[in-house]
Amino acid sequence: MVFRLVVTLTNKITEIRTLFQSETKSVFVSIDSINSLKTKYLGRKGIISGLFHQLRDVPSGDRSITGKELNKLKEEITDVLQSFLSQVSRTDIQQHQISEDIHLPGDYIRVGSLHPIEKTIQEVKRIFSSIGFSVIYGPEIDDEYHNFEALNLPKHHPARDMQDTFYVSKDVVLRTHTSNTQIHVMEEQEPPLRFIIPGRVYRNEAISVRSYCLFHQVEGLYVNKQVSFAELKGTLEYFVRNFFGDDVNARFRPSFFPFTEPSAEMDISCTFCRGGGCSTCKKTGWLEILGCGMVDPAVFEKVGYDPIKWKGYAFGMGIERLAMLKYRIDDIRLFFNGDVRFLRQFT
Amino acid sequence: MIVSIDWLKTFVDITVPPEELADILTNGGLETDVLPGRTTLNIELTPNRPDCTSHRGIAREIAVLTGGSLKPFSVDLQESSKELTSNFISIENDAQRECPRYAARIVRNVYISSSPSWITKRLEACGLRSINNIVDISNYVLFELGHPLHTFDLSLIEGNKIVVRTAEDGENFQTLDGEEHQLNSDHLLICDGIKPVALAGIMGGANTEVTVETTDVLIESAYFDPVTIRKGAKALNLSTEASKRFERGTDYEGLITALDRCTSLIAEFSGGEVLKGIVDVYPQKFPVNKVTLRKKEAISIIGTDFSDSFIEKTLNGLDIKFSTVNGDYICTQPSFRPDLEREIDIIEELARIYGYGKIKPDISYHGILGNNLEDEENPISQLKQFFVSQGFLEVVSNSLLNKKEAKVFTAEDIVTLQNPLSQEMAAMRPSLFAGLMKAVSYNLRRGEKDLAIFEVGNTFSKSISSLTGTAEKLELSGIICGNKSPKEWKGPVYEFDYFSMKGYMDALVLFLKAEGTQFRQIKDHQIFSSGQILLSNDGKVLAHFGVFLQSLLSIYDITTAVYGFTVNLPNVLYWLSKPLLFQYLSIYPGIARDLSFMIDDEISVGEVSKIINKIGGQILKQLTLYDLYKGDQVEKGKKSVTFNLFFQDSKRTLTDDEVDVILKTIISETSKELNAKLR
Numbered sequence A: 001m002v003f004r005l006v007v008t009l010t011n012k013i014t015e016i017r018t019l020f021q022s023e024t025k026s027v028f029v030s031i032d033s034i035n036s037l038k039t040k041y042l043g044r045k046g047i048i049s050g051l052f053h054q055l056r057d058v059p060s061g062d063r064s065i066t067g068k069e070l071n072k073l074k075e076e077i078t079d080v081l082q083s084f085l086s087q088v089s090r091t092d093i094q095q096h097q098i099s100e101d102i103h104l105p106g107d108y109i110r111v112g113s114l115h116p117i118e119k120t121i122q123e124v125k126r127i128f129s130s131i132g133f134s135v136i137y138g139p140e141i142d143d144e145y146h147n148f149e150a151l152n153l154p155k156h157h158p159a160r161d162m163q164d165t166f167y168v169s170k171d172v173v174l175r176t177h178t179s180n181t182q183i184h185v186m187e188e189q190e191p192p193l194r195f196i197i198p199g200r201v202y203r204n205e206a207i208s209v210r211s212y213c214l215f216h217q218v219e220g221l222y223v224n225k226q227v228s229f230a231e232l233k234g235t236l237e238y239f240v241r242n243f244f245g246d247d248v249n250a251r252f253r254p255s256f257f258p259f260t261e262p263s264a265e266m267d268i269s270c271t272f273c274r275g276g277g278c279s280t281c282k283k284t285g286w287l288e289i290l291g292c293g294m295v296d297p298a299v300f301e302k303v304g305y306d307p308i309k310w311k312g313y314a315f316g317m318g319i320e321r322l323a324m325l326k327y328r329i330d331d332i333r334l335f336f337n338g339d340v341r342f343l344r345q346f347t
Numbered sequence B: 001m002i003v004s005i006d007w008l009k010t011f012v013d014i015t016v017p018p019e020e021l022a023d024i025l026t027n028g029g030l031e032t033d034v035l036p037g038r039t040t041l042n043i044e045l046t047p048n049r050p051d052c053t054s055h056r057g058i059a060r061e062i063a064v065l066t067g068g069s070l071k072p073f074s075v076d077l078q079e080s081s082k083e084l085t086s087n088f089i090s091i092e093n094d095a096q097r098e099c100p101r102y103a104a105r106i107v108r109n110v111y112i113s114s115s116p117s118w119i120t121k122r123l124e125a126c127g128l129r130s131i132n133n134i135v136d137i138s139n140y141v142l143f144e145l146g147h148p149l150h151t152f153d154l155s156l157i158e159g160n161k162i163v164v165r166t167a168e169d170g171e172n173f174q175t176l177d178g179e180e181h182q183l184n185s186d187h188l189l190i191c192d193g194i195k196p197v198a199l200a201g202i203m204g205g206a207n208t209e210v211t212v213e214t215t216d217v218l219i220e221s222a223y224f225d226p227v228t229i230r231k232g233a234k235a236l237n238l239s240t241e242a243s244k245r246f247e248r249g250t251d252y253e254g255l256i257t258a259l260d261r262c263t264s265l266i267a268e269f270s271g272g273e274v275l276k277g278i279v280d281v282y283p284q285k286f287p288v289n290k291v292t293l294r295k296k297e298a299i300s301i302i303g304t305d306f307s308d309s310f311i312e313k314t315l316n317g318l319d320i321k322f323s324t325v326n327g328d329y330i331c332t333q334p335s336f337r338p339d340l341e342r343e344i345d346i347i348e349e350l351a352r353i354y355g356y357g358k359i360k361p362d363i364s365y366h367g368i369l370g371n372n373l374e375d376e377e378n379p380i381s382q383l384k385q386f387f388v389s390q391g392f393l394e395v396v397s398n399s400l401l402n403k404k405e406a407k408v409f410t411a412e413d414i415v416t417l418q419n420p421l422s423q424e425m426a427a428m429r430p431s432l433f434a435g436l437m438k439a440v441s442y443n444l445r446r447g448e449k450d451l452a453i454f455e456v457g458n459t460f461s462k463s464i465s466s467l468t469g470t471a472e473k474l475e476l477s478g479i480i481c482g483n484k485s486p487k488e489w490k491g492p493v494y495e496f497d498y499f500s501m502k503g504y505m506d507a508l509v510l511f512l513k514a515e516g517t518q519f520r521q522i523k524d525h526q527i528f529s530s531g532q533i534l535l536s537n538d539g540k541v542l543a544h545f546g547v548f549l550q551s552l553l554s555i556y557d558i559t560t561a562v563y564g565f566t567v568n569l570p571n572v573l574y575w576l577s578k579p580l581l582f583q584y585l586s587i588y589p590g591i592a593r594d595l596s597f598m599i600d601d602e603i604s605v606g607e608v609s610k611i612i613n614k615i616g617g618q619i620l621k622q623l624t625l626y627d628l629y630k631g632d633q634v635e636k637g638k639k640s641v642t643f644n645l646f647f648q649d650s651k652r653t654l655t656d657d658e659v660d661v662i663l664k665t666i667i668s669e670t671s672k673e674l675n676a677k678l679r
């Protein structure tokens, strides 16, 4: 009895295979016909399912061989139906047909963009965040103390000429740099600190191709027990490589800022002429991009940090300048007049 | 400052070409360009280096930067007259603080003529016009040694004395350029026995100027307090070669050398005789400042291993006298270097002369510091990205504007500037709409009529409670106008209208996931002729929007309709900061039904949907108005509104019967409350 059942099931598999082949030979390939074949053979109550039921009655010794054969049949049927289906989707003319000329233009979709200043700030934030700098913001209108005095820029000091200032009242100014925020943060927090400050700053300068009465700045400050000028160089060179690319060189040369000592100006090799000399770099091959230095002990004294215990470095860069060099924009006023022909270029 | 390479060579050997010299100076901290002709250099001086305002000072820099040496300089002055200077002039100093030192010499029987050509050539190279031998020589010494000198016609000095005093408020004085100045007590005056003769440290007076008739010359060499000169010059908006140097701090010891040099050149080139002795009022000597330079500290701050021989060579090259004690350098601050007060100042000199380029960059990362904070503008970047994805272009506009224009946007007091660039930029923006309007107007004039733009930035108002008297608010505003899309082959052009704006606000609410947000009508018509406020479920204003008043648009020459919105960032950021939690998706099918009503035209659709929402409750998942009709097909004064309602329960399959019950209640309730008739 048992023997006969095995033979029967194996025979049945062969029988079904022949049946399926004959049925698909003459069939007109359409979605409906494929679906009915699918239900007949592979459905929950279909032929294959029925054969699997009978597998239970096959003695355990033969069950795995017969099971394998049955699975093979199921795969064959599935494959054939699948190949029919893909034929159908290629040939069935009943599908969604484009009756228009497909060379007609597509629908208008409005595409927005971030302002190049914002894009640049985001890029600067991303680079400094990657080496542990936080991001902090501060007020645009501040008292002279935070904008000047606390930064070692006393009243009646010739260094004040370096920054022409707008006054709101006798001792309230539109900040000339975001360094005012350094002071606010140091007044409120104990070191160590490491952050950048992006923001809008103002200079009382006539508007021209090269200067505007306001611009955006990112300043950085790092305060810790031991901080060196070599680290400042390392950090800013890392920034430059990330922002402008590996083929851009940086150089540092001494300069003067009242709030840093030693102070430096960082130049990069000209992005326009690759250092060969052009009108943008005034034939020098170098472009000035930021000022930096070691925090002057006088600044630490103002905020109540012990300058013997704490050291630091600070740097500041103009965002418009970076953006102009990166995107090769030749007129700073383009940033501020809202010309959509300009803005659309930054999608 | 312009310097002549030839002149520099009198103090230091220069073997490199001008371009290389400029590079050396630039890398040493003096930004230098070679001028056309290659015989002169233009040097951009930083305010901390008064010592570099002279050829000798620049020569010292060149020597120390190139490892060369500065040629010695001394003055061999012959006091040829038997007369004593002090018999002709005495100094009375009534302003000791403002003028710590005043010295003078006299040369008699001078012959005023033109200067020798080597002097005029050098002065002309530096951009100075030759006047006469006396004036030229004092200028020559100024450019040679950096100390300003002034020459008076002695015969015009009355009372045989010089009085140094501060000016009285309102006192008048005519400088030698012919200008009348009204002075105040910030100004320092040099006077004779009767009258003021010079505006100290800034400019001499017309009344005692050296002219062709002059025979006897009084030469002044003094040290004036930098702040006094700075204030005085600023008050008169007058900046001279002298004042620029005095306000940076001149050499209080070296002024005698400058005086002797000037005197000896005048004697040599004017044939005059030098009176014996110097009058020098210097009662309180400047203290000698000793600065300890610790090698270890220098190495630690710069991050470079300086050798002793380098340190010693550099200090010597900079004319800084020092001794060593236990490996530390005890330095004496030179009188010509007011910037070298502290150890850090001398460390900077070491780094500068060593060369910043040779300092090896160190890229150690010190791990996360305790204060690492999340960027509080991250959510704002998300909001910006939201508007960008809706097709908006971000603009950045000037925050300074005309006062009258500013007042259009606010009923509150505006923040104004005391010293604006122009009346067009005399106030701080009270609203971002001002800048956006200007952008609209700018673009319209260039034929760009279809606009969707936004800006994020601070707006300003007066505030009594803040220290600065002002308050800043970070806002996001946007504007749309023109067409939604350009003309397309597929069909009609849709204009941006009020409901486009409202659509963006709906999308914003979805983006924020601010549940229960309601729209309320704006009553205040400062800027919008009609508009709405978005209220969150806790009654906070998320945004307001509307269509601008034509009176406001006409200020900007705009005739088309413009729609604007402002997002109240603090209230919106609350929703963005809420943690995002997944909502279960119902596996049970829902039921959709349509309801069409006829209502009076003055009844707002909002009132109808309010009732439907209330009765629909939790299982009414979505309510959509999909048809609104007024016209021939309906009675006059009426309108037909059609809603689609979608009901679904998350725990079970709804039955038609229970949905029908709800619909019946809605119909009876709207009929009772709003006299709505089911169609």
Ligand SMILES: [Zn+2]
Residues within 6 Å of the ligand: A270, A271, A272, A273, A274, A275, A276, A277, A278, A279, A280, A281, A282, A283, A285, A286
């Ligand atoms: Zn170039």
